[in-house]
Amino acid sequence: MAHYTKHPVSAPPRAPERESTGHLVLRGYVVMMMLAAFAHSAIYNLVGEIGAFITLIAFLIATLAVGIPMIARRRPSAFPWRRLPWAAVGYTALALLSVAWSQWRGATLITWVLLATVTVGGLFIVQVLTWHEIVRALASTFKWILGLSLAIELWVALVVHEPILPNFFIRPEGDLDPHWYWVRGNLLDGGRIQGIVGNSNIMAIICLFALLTFGVLFAARTRWRTTLALWSLLAAYFLLRAGSATAYACAAAAALVLVVALLMRRSRTPGARTRLYVLFIGGTAVLGGALWLLREPLFALLGRSSDLTGRSDRIWSAVLERVAQHPLFGNGFSSPWVPFDPAFQGWIEDHGITVFHAHNMWLDVLMQLGVLGGILMAFAYLSLLWRSWFFAIDRPRWDLGADRPYSALTLLPSLFTAVLLVQGLTESTPIMLWGWMLLVMFSFKIKVVPLVGIGERERVIERGERSRRVP
Structure with missing residues (x-):
């Protein structure tokens, strides 16, 4: 007959560590901050x-109000200063310094505040969330955008029965180009949809990000896989x-990277990786050359012109003219271009709308911050x-063990x-x-x-250990 002993061979069972209410609120705040960044055009x-600018300023102030005391409690010396993404930080600093020689100082100051907001936000997310939490926060953000997009598309198609305009649906006088609409109501008639973000190209890229995030979580065997x-x-x-043709090209590139990464994981020797x-x-170089030579029929197949819908003839040529004016340090930071600034208002227009950017990030950087910014x-x-x-x-290795399983999240x-x-x-x-924000966040988190x-910040959720305050 078994007897209970006061000297068991193992520790008595206990409930797993639970996240504190404060940490749950913090995760919710991060999702709101990501939503404000990914769906900023919806807020606009x-x-x-003005309202969109105030929204980002409010997030900047709130992030600093929460983040600075956290660093102070942990001691500033415990902050990983040496592992900051210094190239990105240097670019942010150069953007601020460009006020000294900017051709559009007001636009530089306004847009630098936006840049500083998302930079601080990316650094803050790394400090307060683990890898699993970051991926889950991204997934929650994309779910909100997809859900709101479905709701607004259905509302416009079934209730309003006509396209809606931005800024509380104020309709300007005269004939209206369809590009002015926030949502065109194409969900049921087969046209291109724009979603809550009001732009088909941005909506397509966000959907691609969502597919990649959901796929990684599905492969990691998280809960609610059916959902x-x-x-x-x-x-x-x-x-x-x-x-979006751009989104299709991005999807093909992501698929290629995924295939190569999975093959690299299966390679047993350095020689096998070298051959891959x-x-x-070599295959990518050949494929790129073939796509360039066949660009006209391919663009025609996708319903696009060979000049990338006017980018090379109108936008890029005008941007290159300004690049030539100040090639070393640029004309001054402004990402995006401020449409009411005299330097941009009416400079390049598409369907009567002032263009917000160069439609090529490298040309945009060269025009704004020159060769130094490009570097x-x-x-x-x-x-x-x-x-x-x-x-x-x-x-994953941190000791002599070389047989640990890969994590899907690292992809x-x-x-x-x-x-x-x-x-x-x-x-x-x-x-x-x-x-x-993604550049800053991933660069800093990997380092x-x-x-x-x-790692110290990973223990509470991934390994179930109680965090210890640094003395």
Whole structure:
């Protein structure tokens, strides 16, 4: 007959550690901050340019109010200053210094505040969330955007029965170009949809990000996989209905990176990896050359012109003229271009709307901050590309153990980076708002915590250990 002993061989069972209410609120705040960055155009369309600016300023003040006391409690010496993404920080500092020689000082100051807001936000997220929490926060953000997009598209199609305009639906006088509309109500008639963000191209890229995030979480065998599959179907449907050629190219690049990364993980020897590098780098070069030679029939197949819908003839040529005026330090920072500034108002127009950016992030950087800014931006993205690639393909090791399983979450930064770099060929969003936030966040997080689940800030959630305050 078994007897209870006061000297058991193992510790008595106990409930797992639970997240504090404060940390849950913090995670919710991060989701709101990401939503304000990814869906900033929705805020702009809803409350106007002043309201959108005030919204980001409020997030900047709130982030500093929460983040500075946290660093003070942990001691400033405990903050990983040496692991900051210094190329991105240097670019942010150069953007502020450009006020001294800017041709549009007001636009420089306004847009630098936006840049500083998303930079501080990216650094703050790294300090307060673990890798798993960051991915879950991204997933929650994309779910909100997809859900709100479905709601507003259904509302316009079934209730309003006509397109709606930004800024509380104020209708200007005279004939109206369809590009002025916030939502055109094409959900049921087969046209391109714009979603809550009011732009088909941005909506398509966000849907692609959502598919990558949901896929990584699904592969990581998180809970609610059926729900993730349903959200993925909605994101795929919106991606197809947005009809963005840029998003399709980004999806192809992400698929290629995913295949190569998975093959690299299966390689057992350095020689096998070298052969894969030679094969895929050579294949990519040949494929790129073929796409360039066949660009006209391919663009015609996608319903686009060979000049990328007027980018090369109208936008890029005008931007290059300004690049030539101040090639070394540029004309002054402004991302995005401020449409009411005299330097940009009416300079380049598309369907009667002042263009907000150069539709190529490298040309945009050269025009604003010159060759020096281009070098800093190249270092920032090349550093992220390098670190995220080996973060994805190298087996996690911190001692002699060489047989630990890979984590699906480590694939996400390299996939996002590939999307941003390809998108940057025809858009400038990778250097502003959510694009810049992703660059700062992933660059800093990989340097601070290069292994998922390992590190002081990873213990509470991933390993179930109670965090210890630094003395």
